[in-house]
Amino acid sequence: MNAHSGPTRLPDRLVTVLVVDDEELTRTGLRALLSAKPDLEVVGEAADGAEVLPMVERLRPDVVLMDVRMPDVDGIEATRRLRSVLPDPPKVIVITTFENDEHVYDALRAGASGFIRKRAPSQQIAHAIRLVAGGDSVLFPDAVRRLAAGRPVRRDAATGAAALLTGREIEVLRLMAKGRSNQEAATQLRVSLETVKTHVGNVLTKLSATNRTQAVVIAYEAGLVGSGTNDQ
Structure with a gap:
């Protein structure tokens, strides 16, 4: 697991969490685990993605821990709804049984932070x-x-992204896809940390990405980052 903004900026206050999963046992277990952390507070639980938007509007959690597979409204659609309706949506972390679940990729494309x-x-x-x-x-x-x-x-994404991004921004994006932090990218490119942060900001803006993870997914779609094992 990698963080992507240089040194971790841990919140200086209680972090509130909404747990979303169609299995009650999973919700109960996650609530118990997270409630044992003094800086985390589970403020609510939802059994389906359809409940997420109204609960978020009422409870205003900082983070939604979202199951990707649910029978009615899944985590992908629920994430899309949060992003499209709320001006300042909470961060979304998708929880999954299998990390090779293709639905996870779609949730990241929809704006989940990881x-x-x-x-x-x-x-x-x-x-x-x-x-x-x-x-x-x-x-x-x-x-x-x-x-x-x-x-x-x-191809439409490839053409659009290639036209928008500079060569150096594409370099930075490829390093982001490899899990490099801003500081690691700065060292590798032999530029300042502030320069890398500027490039990252430009990449997110130009690709209309809500976060680094979504930018990386867009990069794969556009072919700017190869999915083969040699692109490491």
Whole structure:
């Protein structure tokens, strides 16, 4: 798991979480695990994606821990609704049983800040929540590359992205896809940290991406980052 904004900016206040999963046992387990952390508070639970938007509007959680597969409205559509309706939506972390679930990729494309396995250690889940609450993304570069493999390159996206981004911005985007932090990218490119931050900001703006993870997914779609094992 990688954070992507230099040093982690941990929140200096209680982080509120909405847990969304169609299985009651999973919701109960996640609530118990997270409630044991003094800086995290589970403010609500939802059993279906259809409940997410009204609950978010009422409870205003910082982070939504969202199951990707649900029988009525899934986590992908629920994430889209949050992004399209709310001016300042909460961060979304997708939780999944299998990290090679193709639905995870679609959720990241919809604007989720990252994903994590349901069976991950509680410390890892809590750390991911703190990261996204502080403005970072949670990305597993190898897993995202595997999810992108076999998906056709969208030529319209490729043409548009290539026209928008400068050569250096594409370099930075490729390093983001490899899980490099801003500082690591600055070292590799031999530029200042502030320069890399500027490039990252430009990339997000030009690709209309809500976060680094979504920008990486768009890069795969446009063929700016290869999904083959050699693009490491």
